[in-house]
Amino acid sequence: MENFRYNFVELGPRGTGKGHLFQQISPYAHLISGGKATVAKMFVNNSTGQRGLVCQYDIVCFDEVSGISFDQKDGVNIMKGYMASGQFIRGKDNIRADGSIVIVGNLDVDIQQQQRTGHLLSPLPPEMRSDTAFMDRLHCFAPGWGFPKLNPNEHLTDHFGLVSDFLSECWSRLRSGNRLSALQGRIYWGGALSGRDIEAVNKTTSGLLKLIFPDSDMPVSDEDLEWIIRIALEVRRRVKEQQKRVFKSQFRNTHFSFTLGPDGIEQFVSTPELHSDEAIESDPLPPGQVWAVSPGASETGPGLYRIEVTCGPGSGVRILNQPTPPAFRESVRVSEQNLYVRSKELVGDRNPRQEEFSVQMRAIDADRVGQGLGVADAGGFLWIFTWA
Secondary structure (H helix, E strand, O other): OOOOOEEEEEEOOOOHHHHHHHHHHOHHHHOOOOOEEEEEHEEEEEOOOOOOHHHHHEEEEEEOOOHHHEEOOHHHHHHHHHHHOOHHHHHOOOOOOOHHHHHHHOOOHHHHHHHHHOOOOOOOHHHHHOHHHHHHOOOOEEEHHHHHOOOHHOOOOOOOOHHHHHHHHHHHOOOOOEEEEEEEEOOOEEEOOOOHHHHHHHHHHHHHHHHOOOOOOOOOOOOHHHHHHHHHHHHHHHHHHHHHOOOOOOOOOOOEEEEEOOOOOEEEEEHHHOOEEEEOOOOOOOOOOEEEEEOOOOOOOOEEEEEEEEEEEEEEEEEEOOOOOHHHHHHHHHHHHHHHHOOOHHHOOOOOOEEEEEEEEEEOOOOOOOOOOOHHHHHHHHHHHHHO
8 A cells, every 4th residue: 555644844944834734735634733632633533433633534643743732742742653653552442544744833033043952953843853764754854944934926927827636636637646756776775774764765756756747757857857856855854863963873864865876976964054164064065076185385384275176178276265275275286287197006007198177266264375284175176077
């Protein structure tokens, strides 16, 4: 039996239409506003045998989740088990359902500050917010802080559109089947992804493929597939990063990666809120980029740099920094000559003189001269040349 359930959380500022979407767009979705959620209403009423919301709807959405609580102590555990397996036991019956669980709520904090002092799932109720097993059931954490507030002049059309009942019927029909065949022989997951991670990423990928390519016979280009894969890895990694903040020793490796094609380059996918152009991150840099420390000038002292190298058809080395600091130009010249002289030893039969290298120095702190970066420049040349 195909598993259609998808567990989704979106936290962000007020006014972005989180609750409105699930209340108004589709009759297949049911919205539970802040307050008590009963086990009988959610799953099954033992007195009458009436099946609950997860059996009746495609989506059950908890709005203003910080105020949600169950009427029974085991309510969260029942939901946690259901989110993992699509089944729950009430009385003597083992009941299956296909309703997806969606959690939306407000996150009225500075994202960077919240990551320094806690984690981004803190608006959840106390029995959920620090439960890493509950977090593990979430397939996707959508960054609501990145969505614009709804503006009728910008986000609503005065032209023709699809009636929501028709559109929701299409979406409901698309739940059946999956599109994972588009990944076979094309996408290979990195070693940091667990079985649950792969399941979550597969679900997001399949769903996006259905929405963007509703006809299963439509070809999916490598470019489109890579874009979808990056989104799927990002929204799952955001879940893992919150688990890591709660229980670091168990969720240490969050370096999600993929390879496009059997001979492709392993590419790492981070979440935007973790990224900083002025900080050294734990994720590996892309090919051609290296961090380096320069001894610097006497008046400035050592400096931190990121060297970025790309290559293409042509010959020679082109420095993109203008004007080019003389000390950095000399470092690049030394590393270029070393690459040419030792090319057999370093890159085998490939001829570096038949490639044009573009080099850019990004200074992270006060020192801008780039003195003594020859080893780092050479590392960038070799790194990008190896994968060119």
